[in-house]
Amino acid sequence: xxxxxxxxxxxxxxxxxxxxxxxxxxxxxxxxxxxxxxxxxxxxxxxxxxxxxxxxxxxxxxxxxxxxxxxxxxxxxxxxxxxxxxxxxxxxxxxxxxxxxxxxxxxxxxxxxxxxxxxxxxxxxxxxxxxxxxxxxxxxxxxxxxxxxxxxxxxxxxxxxxxxxxxxxxxxxxxxxxxxxxxxxxxxxxxxxxxxxxxxxxxxxxxxxxxxxxxxxxxxxxxxxxxxxxxxxxxxxxxxxxxxxxxxxxxxxxxxxxxxxxxxxxxxxxxxxxxxxxxxxxxxxxxxxxxxxxxxxxxxxxxxxxxxxxxxxxxxxxxxxxxxxxxxxxxxxxxxxxxxxxxxxxxxxxxxxxxxxxxxxxxxxxxxxxxxxxxxxxxxxxxxxxxxxxxx
Amino acid sequence: xxxxxxxxxxxxxxxxxxxxxxxxxxxxxxxxxxxxxxxxxxxxxxxxxxxxxxxxxxxxxxxxxxxxxxxxxxxxxxxxxxxxxxxxxxxxxxxxxxxxxxxxxxxxxxxxxxxxxxxxxxxxxxxxxxxxxxxxxxxxxxxxxxxxxxxxxxxxxxxxxxxxxxxxxxxxxxxxxxxxxxxxxxxxxxxxxxxxxxxxxxxxxxxxxxxxxxxxxxxxxxxxxxxxxxxxxxxxxxxxxxxxxxxxxxxxxxxxxxxxxxxxxxxxxxxxxxxxxxxxxxxxxxxxxxxxxxxxx
Numbered sequence: 113x114x115x116x117x118x119x120x121x122x123x124x125x126x127x128x129x130x131x132x133x134x135x136x137x138x139x140x141x142x143x144x145x146x147x148x149x150x151x152x153x154x155x156x157x158x159x160x161x162x163x164x165x166x167x168x169x170x171x172x173x174x175x176x177x178x179x180x181x182x183x184x185x186x187x188x189x190x191x192x193x194x195x196x197x198x199x200x201x202x203x204x205x206x207x208x209x210x211x212x213x214x215x216x217x218x219x220x221x222x223x224x225x226x227x228x229x230x231x232x233x234x235x236x237x238x239x240x241x242x243x244x245x246x247x248x249x250x251x252x253x254x255x256x257x258x259x260x261x262x263x264x265x266x267x268x269x270x271x272x273x274x275x276x277x278x279x280x281x282x283x284x285x286x287x288x289x290x291x292x293x294x295x296x297x298x299x300x301x302x303x304x305x306x307x308x309x310x311x312x313x314x315x316x317x318x319x320x321x322x323x324x325x326x327x328x329x330x331x332x333x334x335x336x337x338x339x340x341x342x343x344x345x346x347x348x349x350x351x352x353x354x355x356x357x358x359x360x361x362x363x364x365x366x367x368x369x370x371x372x373x374x375x376x377x378x379x380x381x382x383x384x385x386x387x388x389x390x391x392x393x394x395x396x397x398x399x400x401x402x403x404x405x406x407x408x409x410x411x412x413x414x415x416x417x418x419x420x421x422x423x424x425x426x427x428x429x430x431x432x433x434x435x436x437x438x439x440x441x442x443x444x445x446x447x448x449x450x451x452x453x454x455x456x457x458x459x460x461x462x463x464x465x466x467x468x469x470x471x472x473x474x475x476x477x478x479x480x481x482x483x484x485x486x487x488x489x490x491x492x493x494x495x496x497x498x499x500x501x502x503x504x
Numbered sequence: 505x506x507x508x509x510x511x512x513x514x515x516x517x518x519x520x521x522x523x524x525x526x527x528x529x530x531x532x533x534x535x536x537x538x539x540x541x542x543x544x545x546x547x548x549x550x551x552x553x554x555x556x557x558x559x560x561x562x563x564x565x566x567x568x569x570x571x572x573x574x575x576x577x578x579x580x581x582x583x584x585x586x587x588x589x590x591x592x593x594x595x596x597x598x599x600x601x602x603x604x605x606x607x608x609x610x611x612x613x614x615x616x617x618x619x620x621x622x623x624x625x626x627x628x629x630x631x632x633x634x635x636x637x638x639x640x641x642x643x644x645x646x647x648x649x650x651x652x653x654x655x656x657x658x659x660x661x662x663x664x665x666x667x668x669x670x671x672x673x674x675x676x677x678x679x680x681x682x683x684x685x686x687x688x689x690x691x692x693x694x695x696x697x698x699x700x701x702x703x704x705x706x707x708x709x710x711x712x713x714x715x716x717x718x719x720x721x722x723x724x725x726x727x728x729x730x731x732x733x734x735x736x737x738x739x740x741x742x743x744x745x746x747x748x749x750x751x752x753x754x755x756x757x758x759x760x761x762x763x764x765x766x767x768x769x770x771x772x773x774x775x776x777x778x779x780x781x782x783x784x785x786x787x788x789x790x791x792x793x794x795x796x797x798x799x800x801x
Contacts, residue, residue: 195766196766196767197763197765197766197767197768198766199766200766200767200769201765201766216767217766217767219567220567220767220769223565223566223567224567224568224769295670296653301753303768347753348670348671348753349671349752349753350753356750359648359652360652363652363653363654363655364652364653364654365652365653365654365670365671476767478564478565479564479565491563491564492563492564492767492768493561493563493564493768493770496563496763496764496768496770497580497584499763500584500586500587500590500755500760500763501584501586503753503754503755504586504589504590504754504755
């Protein structure tokens with residue numbers, strides 16, 4: 113690329129950012145993001161899930177931020193967010209360049225104009241990303257790409273192996289109103305958890321005809337909400353902060369409930385290890401696929417593009433996936449991971465497209481069911497109100 | 505002719521002279537910054553909050569707020585019994601916290617201002633203030649350790665075959681009663697300071713028993729301090745959502761307001777619900793005024 117083209121690219125991306133910033137919620141027009149990545153701005157402020165941007169603070173040997181800084185000169189400030197709510201609130205400040213958003217927040221960010229369209233052609237590693245993760249409702253809106261897939265995983269059922277007998281195999285263990293673990297059951301504290309109840313009903317009550325656990329008609333939704341109201345009586349604590357649920361499992365306040373692999377890993381790395389096990393139950397599971405998105409008000413868009421390319425490279429993907437405990441979005445990472453852990457990519461079903469398609473990945477529920485049913489599904493606001501009612 | 509001031513008659517100098525000659529100007533200059541702060545930032549943001557409560561939020565297609573007047577947020581709050589339960593729960597816990605703190609604070613405040621010598625008074629003062637030097641969050645997390653299943657409280661109670669309340673409404677009550685206690689003790693102690701010892705002695709000289717002296721002499725005189733303290737404990741409990749989120753899974757007014765931020769972004773509904781504690785506090789302050797709590801201020 114000639115010098116002039118680079119300059120033009122910088123100017124263009126600057127203009128695009130300015131336009132996006134001024135336009136606020138405007139996503140109209142054929143804007144597809146910048147046409148080239150300019151020179152790095154020397155800094156990068158990103159909102160991340162814990163474990164996505166390690167710089168040696170948690171474990172001195174776990175560090176992929178420092179090499180990125182050395183390669184690009186982008187001084188990286190990761191801001192850890194504990195919940196999707198927090199991520200959206202932080203993105204709304206406009207002070208960050210990007211975010212590793214989950215599917216229950218991405219639509220809100222895309223439609224709300226908080227994130228800018230992403231030109232995926234500028235990300236060299238995009239071509240290697242698992243095709244099943246591309247062009248999905250949680251990263252693409254009306255045909256426009258808004259981000260680069262990072263990694264995915266299932267919501268798991270975890271229990272204390274020393275205190276829960278027999279070992280559960282079904283989500284029924286957390287929906288049983290006569291559970292012997294009454295008061296020690298946990299569930300994810302987010303409206304999106306209603307989908308977990310719908311998933312259980314999809315298998316146990318086929319007469320409801322649930323097809324998509326995020327697009328529920330009124331009778332389906334009511335059944336799921338009633339199941340959760342019944343579950344409320346056995347819940348000790350809901351969790352949204354992963355450190356809180358980690359502590360609750362460690363000291364026995366919680367014995368069984370939904371979790372993420374990273375929490376299981378942290379509990380097993382306790383000294384002494386907390387005896388826990390986590391599985392995908394027989395009914396299958398809901399899950400998440402996280403997406404790197406660029407803020408529409410990013411002050412350092414070039415560094416953000418460099419980061420998105422860096423974090424999806426096979427080497428870094430292998431580091432993040434192993435540290436966090438998730439399937440890397442770039443399956444090429446498996447070649448590197450298998451050098452040290454030959455079972456990892458099988459355990460996480462990285463190349464198992466059937467498993468991936470069986471997971472109900474988080475997305476924002478809309479009134480428009482997205483199929484022949486039309487506008488009869490419950491909107492996200494209905495989910496939020498129902499969640500308030502369930503918790504009481 | 506008076507000797508002229510050796511300074512050149514500059515503009516700033518003239519202003520200084522004008523201000524020093526006019527006491528009203530002095531008062532205006534003194535009060536404008538703090539009052540401006542109060543009116544613009546405090547009442548201004550309260551006004552925005554009230555206005556936002558009437559806006560419309562489209563949660564389905566645009567996720568944006570439309571600034572058109574409607575009562576839909578209040579209708580939703582009134583139609584759904586859950587919000588009523590949550591508001592009621594918050595008010596009940598706030599009342600219980602206030603009553604408990606008043607009962608605990610009374611003897612401490614009395615001892616501090618009426619019984620203790622200067623040295624003990626200083627020690628008690630520091631002891632009351634000390635918890636305020638610790639972060640609010642640290643105190644809550646300490647309570648999590650106390651109340652958790654394998655925690656300190658259960659360890660102490662186990663020999664008696666009892667167990668603690670665990671996390672829930674009782675935990676919220678305990679934690680908030682603990683955290684806000686200094687805010688009750690300090691105004692109450694200041695209230696006791698203003699009760700002349702001679703009145704207590706006179707009451708007992710005239711034959712009043714301890715209880716009668718307390719009820720008919722001391723209590724009316726410390727009422728302003730008690731009300732001031734209760735305004736703190738009551739309003740702080742009404743608005744708390746962090747302690748609530750750490751030691752319980754039940755919802756309070758603050759937690760509902762918080763959960764309407766972020767992904768859902770329904771600020772109008774949050775604003776409408778935030779009007780509830782404002783109304784409760786206005787009623788509370790009105791009641792306190794009728795009790796004559798502000799006359800001695």
